[in-house]
Amino acid sequence: MIAPARPEYRVVVVGAGVIGLYTAYHLLKGGFGPVLVVDRGFLSSGASGRNGGGVRQQWETQATVRLARESVAAYRRFGSDFGYNVWFRQGGYLFLASSAAEVGQLRSVHAVVQKEGLASRLLAPNEVPRYAAGLALDGVHGASFLRSDGTLYPFPAIWGLYEAIRSLGGEVLLGTEVLSVARDAGRVSGVSFVNGSVKTSVVVNAAGGWSKEFSARAGLAVVNQPSRHEILATEPLKPFLDPMVVRLSDGLYFSQTMRGEIVGGLTVPHPPGIGAGMATSPHFLTSMARALSTLVPRLRSLGVLRAWSGFYDDTPDGLPVIGEDPRLTGFVHANGFGGHGFMLAPAAAQRVAKSVMGEGTDLDPAMFAPGRFLGAPSPATVERLQLG
Amino acid sequence: MVNTAQWSGGREMEPPSSGAPRFRGAPVTVRPGESLVSALSRRGLPILQRSIRYHRPRAPFCGVGACTQCLVRVNGQPNVRACTYRPLPGDRIETENAWPSPTNDLLGVLDLLFWRGIDTLHGFRRPRSAAPVYHRIIRRLAGYGRAADTVPTTPVGAPVVRSTAVLVIGGGPAGRAAAGRLSENRAETLWIDAGPLPDSPPGVTALPRTRAIFLPLPDPAAETPFQLLASIDGVRAASIRARRVIVATGGFDAGLLFPGSDRPGVMTAEGALSLAVPGDAPPFARALIVGGGERAALLLERFGTFVEAVVAPGAIDPVVVERASALGVPLYPRSLLRGVQGRRRVRSAHVAHRGAKERFELRCDAILLAHRRVPNAQLLFQAGVRMHWRGAGGAYFPVIDHDLTTSVPGLFAAGELAGFTGTEAIEASGRSAAEASLGRPASLDALPARVPADGPHELEGYYRELLSGQFASGKLVACACEDVLLEEIRHAVRDGYRGIEVVKRYTGVGTGLCQGRYCLPDALLLLSILEGRPPESIGYITQRPPVFPTALSTFASLSDCAAPGGS
Ligand SMILES: Cc1cc2nc3c(=O)[nH]c(=O)nc-3n(C[C@H](O)[C@H](O)[C@H](O)COP(=O)(O)OP(=O)(O)OC[C@H]3O[C@@H](n4cnc5c(N)ncnc54)[C@H](O)[C@@H]3O)c2cc1C
Ligand code: FES
Numbered sequence: 001m002i003a004p005a006r007p008e009y010r011v012v013v014v015g016a017g018v019i020g021l022y023t024a025y026h027l028l029k030g031g032f033g034p035v036l037v038v039d040r041g042f043l044s045s046g047a048s049g050r051n052g053g054g055v056r057q058q059w060e061t062q063a064t065v066r067l068a069r070e071s072v073a074a075y076r077r078f079g080s081d082f083g084y085n086v087w088f089r090q091g092g093y094l095f096l097a098s099s100a101a102e103v104g105q106l107r108s109v110h111a112v113v114q115k116e117g118l119a120s121r122l123l124a125p126n127e128v129p130r131y132a133a134g135l136a137l138d139g140v141h142g143a144s145f146l147r148s149d150g151t152l153y154p155f156p157a158i159w160g161l162y163e164a165i166r167s168l169g170g171e172v173l174l175g176t177e178v179l180s181v182a183r184d185a186g187r188v189s190g191v192s193f194v195n196g197s198v199k200t201s202v203v204v205n206a207a208g209g210w211s212k213e214f215s216a217r218a219g220l221a222v223v224n225q226p227s228r229h230e231i232l233a234t235e236p237l238k239p240f241l242d243p244m245v246v247r248l249s250d251g252l253y254f255s256q257t258m259r260g261e262i263v264g265g266l267t268v269p270h271p272p273g274i275g276a277g278m279a280t281s282p283h284f285l286t287s288m289a290r291a292l293s294t295l296v297p298r299l300r301s302l303g304v305l306r307a308w309s310g311f312y313d314d315t316p317d318g319l320p321v322i323g324e325d326p327r328l329t330g331f332v333h334a335n336g337f338g339g340h341g342f343m344l345a346p347a348a349a350q351r352v353a354k355s356v357m358g359e360g361t362d363l364d365p366a367m368f369a370p371g372r373f374l375g376a377p378s379p380a381t382v383e384r385l386q387l388g
Numbered sequence: 389m390v391n392t393a394q395w396s397g398g399r400e401m402e403p404p405s406s407g408a409p410r411f412r413g414a415p416v417t418v419r420p421g422e423s424l425v426s427a428l429s430r431r432g433l434p435i436l437q438r439s440i441r442y443h444r445p446r447a448p449f450c451g452v453g454a455c456t457q458c459l460v461r462v463n464g465q466p467n468v469r470a471c472t473y474r475p476l477p478g479d480r481i482e483t484e485n486a487w488p489s490p491t492n493d494l495l496g497v498l499d500l501l502f503w504r505g506i507d508t509l510h511g512f513r514r515p516r517s518a519a520p521v522y523h524r525i526i527r528r529l530a531g532y533g534r535a536a537d538t539v540p541t542t543p544v545g546a547p548v549v550r551s552t553a554v555l556v557i558g559g560g561p562a563g564r565a566a567a568g569r570l571s572e573n574r575a576e577t578l579w580i581d582a583g584p585l586p587d588s589p590p591g592v593t594a595l596p597r598t599r600a601i602f603l604p605l606p607d608p609a610a611e612t613p614f615q616l617l618a619s620i621d622g623v624r625a626a627s628i629r630a631r632r633v634i635v636a637t638g639g640f641d642a643g644l645l646f647p648g649s650d651r652p653g654v655m656t657a658e659g660a661l662s663l664a665v666p667g668d669a670p671p672f673a674r675a676l677i678v679g680g681g682e683r684a685a686l687l688l689e690r691f692g693t694f695v696e697a698v699v700a701p702g703a704i705d706p707v708v709v710e711r712a713s714a715l716g717v718p719l720y721p722r723s724l725l726r727g728v729q730g731r732r733r734v735r736s737a738h739v740a741h742r743g744a745k746e747r748f749e750l751r752c753d754a755i756l757l758a759h760r761r762v763p764n765a766q767l768l769f770q771a772g773v774r775m776h777w778r779g780a781g782g783a784y785f786p787v788i789d790h791d792l793t794t795s796v797p798g799l800f801a802a803g804e805l806a807g808f809t810g811t812e813a814i815e816a817s818g819r820s821a822a823e824a825s826l827g828r829p830a831s832l833d834a835l836p837a838r839v840p841a842d843g844p845h846e847l848e849g850y851y852r853e854l855l856s857g858q859f860a861s862g863k864l865v866a867c868a869c870e871d872v873l874l875e876e877i878r879h880a881v882r883d884g885y886r887g888i889e890v891v892k893r894y895t896g897v898g899t900g901l902c903q904g905r906y907c908l909p910d911a912l913l914l915l916s917i918l919e920g921r922p923p924e925s926i927g928y929i930t931q932r933p934p935v936f937p938t939a940l941s942t943f944a945s946l947s948d949c950a951a952p953g954g955s
Contacts, residue, residue, distance in 0.1 A: 043885075076519075085508065085512055159885075238528070280602075281950075288943075290947040293940040298538075300939065303940075304934060
């Protein structure tokens with residue numbers, strides 16, 4: 001589609017990533033149309049087409065565990081609901097701790113996860129090979145494992161949502177940037193593009209790494225901060241690794257996809273912001289290669305096939321921002337998902353939709369609402385398990 | 389002109405022991421410097437692989453270590469490219485992904501069972517409780533080799549670290565001309581190529597068998613803005629910092645889509661040339677050459693009596709006509725390959741004159757693709773050079789100034805890569821790039837002959853005809869690495885997925901081991917026809933580093949010289 005079909009929409013969603021698409025889907029399911037989703041790129045050009053596909057329920061905050069658990073159920077159903085197979089494989093998430101302090105962190109995560117009725121386990125180093133063979137375990141002090149965590153293919157999820165939205169009568173406008181948000185007496189009244197505009201009273205900011213930039217276009221300063229993260233894939237091998245492995249000390253994470261590639265990343269310093277673009281850095285390629293080939297020596301001679309990068313949308317407390325901005329009626333946030341938007345999307349977007357529809361949600365405003373950063377000296381709750 | 393696979397292309401290996409190398413248990417005679425594929429080819433073209441989804445038989449194709457069709461397991465290390473691997477005494481070489489052998493593979497039945505293809509996007513969803521079983525089966529089928537049995541004990545060695553005023557990448561005529569001119573000017577020059585670099589000009593430091601794999605965005609503030617990562621013999625790493633870079637990486641022989649284009653016996657011109665040393669008989673007796681230009685002429689010269697016919701999608705050049713008539717080889721200009729007979733080896737090809745209904749059969753045992761060169765432009769894409777579509781070349785070429793500067797200051801493109809045609813123009817462009825890299829005014833008043841920017845490429849008409857035709861049966865494999873079918877691309881477009889970036893993610897076309905080298909140039913043309921818009925609007929193909937798959941240990945050895953701002 002090259003132009004919106006109507007002059008006016010009930011809701012305009014900015015960003016056709018997994019968050020924006022899931023939000024539009026829930027809105028249309030709730031009969032809250034017409035809905036227009038706008039993206040300046042192609043489908044999956046943002047973080048939703050550049051991520052590691054990891055889905056975990058091990059978190060330090062209970063509310064996040066709940067959202068994740070609900071999302072796991074949604075991804076298990078995805079094939080029947082949307083007609084696309086996301087190949088959600090529950091091979092588990094294995095966190096490796098390299099110090100007593102990190103073991104302590106895994107312990108507190110374990111306690112929270114258990115309370116939610118999920119069967120996570122704390123492992124001594126000598127139990128690790130049962131879950132992932134062939135790791136060089138020197139330096140590993142302990143680990144945690146949850147079998148029902150896993151990995152999926154992000155792309156089919158995007159295609160399934162895209163088609164569901166269109167068959168529910170929603171519109172997805174690609175290759176079109178939203179340049180500004182019009183307001184009228186403290187309320188959102190429309191959005192404009194290069195060659196046109198539409199009226200609406202609700203705009204959802206699901207712009208991922210560009211959410212700060214987009215909030216600014218509505219005249220709102222926010223605390224979100226984009227950060228670049230790099231990732232690579234190797235040549236495919238026959239299956240030998242079931243779980244996603246995450247090392248807390250350096251943020252190394254990797255899993256083996258259904259196609260057999262090892263896909264993973266590592267935290268390397270990058271200047272904050274989107275200015276530096278998305279090119280791969282030699283620093284990442286070489287440090288990632290060193291970290292991976294040292295932890296899994298059998299992979300030393302495995303070829304790196306390709307490397308790429310994308311943006312996280314970080315918040316100071318490591319929790320997403322969900323709900324209407326108290327400064328502008330009709331401007332709804334669905335951003336700040338850091339490195340975890342895919343795994344939280346089904347449940348989180350449902351809350352976004354509910355708040356748009358004025359139904360109220362079960363989310364604690366002190367943890368998720370945009371207002372928590374306005375005037376408060378420091379966040380009430382912090383989610384510290386950010387790696388992997 | 390370069391990258392003709394002279395590199396030894398190995399992986400970090402166990403130390404060699406003694407005795408002849410063994411392939412599937414039997415000793416093979418390997419002459420010094422010879423690749424495994426060319427050693428095996430003396431007994432006939434070997435079938436070394438089965439394809440990833442349908443276990444279709446595959447034989448060596450590209451000859452430069454890029455495609456998926458000759459992966460073998462050497463001393464317990466998976467996915468070694470047999471076409472560039474030079475066997476060592478004591479090597480144990482096995483095949484992968486086929487049982488009992490790639491020639492007779494039981495899973496080959498998948499190709500027949502799933503004659504319309506396997507739909508992993510929509511299929512395998514029901515019943516939901518079967519998901520774990522589907523996951524197990526599909527995972528088993530995926531991948532090529534098993535992970536290494538052992539950890540190699542030979543280290544990759546310390547990286548070669550260099551710094552230079554000017555770096556010349558490419559040992560073909562353009563790179564050689566550039567290095568020569570730099571030598572005359574006594575400029576500090578480093579010259580690399582994936583192959584050998586004999587007779588390097590005085591004062592120029594040559595690094596042969598060194599393949600450029602990653603040229604990151606330059607850091608304009610640094611003393612040496614460019615850092616090239618390279619691999620030597622496919623194993624040892626090199627990091628080269630430079631103030632100026634001349635890229636002259638030439639082009640490669642592209643793939644072509646036709647019914648049966650993935651059958652054993654179909655190979656690129658480079659692939660064919662790498663199979664046998666001049667003087668030796670090639671592993672075919674009646675080859676069909678596809679193409680009517682310079683490359684076809686070269687193949688005729690090399691394989692003369694082993695050539696059955698020349699078939700070209702477009703016109704045929706006078707040199708080819710002359711050579712062919714001297715040899716008595718028939719010519720079929722403006723012709724279409726409509727199909728191939730033979731499952732484990734090409735037996736014949738069905739050819740039709742463009743625009744004509746009737747087709748005829750040509751007996752042949754190999755099809756050599758010499759119809760199209762595509763620039764080796766990955767390094768330019770990586771370094772952020774602005775590229776543009778040159779219609780008649782059917783590919784993206786760098787945008788260059790009259791002095792060969794690209795959009796990235798300090799980076800120059802010369803030779804075939806920059807679209808120059810004919811030896812004279814190619815060499816002149818190399819000299820001119822050298823002058824420009826020294827800050828001299830351009831020595832050329834006008835740019836020498838280049839590939840015309842105005843399209844359409846002759847393959848556009850070819851594919852339009854192919855797509856409008858009826859395909860009797862069988863799969864049309866549009867991406868051999870990933871076994872993506874043309875039908876899947878058609879479906880994607882029909883369901884509203886547009887542009888190369890999206891169709892690539894939707895179908896998997898171009899995501900295999902060759903990173904789209906042998907499928908994306910044609911996928912652009914096919915999409916342009918299916919979507920009804922010009923190829924240049926289908927989108928750029930983002931080139932993700934590295935240029936060639938490179939071992940983790942090779943990159944790892946560089947981790948101390950790749951820190952930001954490091955030297
Ligand atoms: C390397 C990497 C690895 C990751 N690994 C995981 C993982 O394993 N598991 C996990 O759950 N998450 C992971 N993530 C995070 C996850 O990908 C993101 O949180 C998630 O995709 C965010 O989805 P989104 O829809 O909010 O944003 P995006 O997918 O980025 O979509 C935002 C869209 O907004 C569009 N846009 C922006 N501004 C405008 C404008 N003004 N007008 C129109 N359109 C606009 C953009 O074009 C973009 O398409 C990873 C991220 C990265 C980068
Ligand atoms: S043919 Fe290699 S990726 Fe398509």
